[in-house]
Amino acid sequence: MAADEKRSLLRRWENLEFGVQLVIAYPVMVVVISFLHWTALAQPPMRSVIYGLFWALPATFLVAVASQNERRKRREREQAQSGDGA
Numbered sequence: 001m002a003a004d005e006k007r008s009l010l011r012r013w014e015n016l017e018f019g020v021q022l023v024i025a026y027p028v029m030v031v032v033i034s035f036l037h038w039t040a041l042a043q044p045p046m047r048s049v050i051y052g053l054f055w056a057l058p059a060t061f062l063v064a065v066a067s068q069n070e071r072r073k074r075r076e077r078e079q080a081q082s083g084d085g086a
Contacts, residue, residue, distance in 0.1 A: 013067060014067050014068070014070060014071035014074070015071065018068055021063070021064040021067055021068075022060055022061070022064050025060045025063050025064060026056055026057075026060045029052075029055075029056035029060045029063070030049075030052045030053055030056040032052075033051065033052040033055045033056050033059060034049050034051065034052025034053075035048075035052075037051045037052060
């Protein structure tokens, strides 16, 4: 994937509303965290899913908050750069 495509995808993600990011990120985080509990921590599959469902809640919230914060910082940097050139 080219660098421009990655930036474009990242900007599209950051431009989504907070609630939309939560809805998209939660199922992904459930799968990732469940898989990690099942493989890396050697938990039984059902317990891994339960842990995944639980720990995906704070992880999803942190991902969405970090994304919104990065969007805010990027906008501030772009505004500062456009102000310097004028």
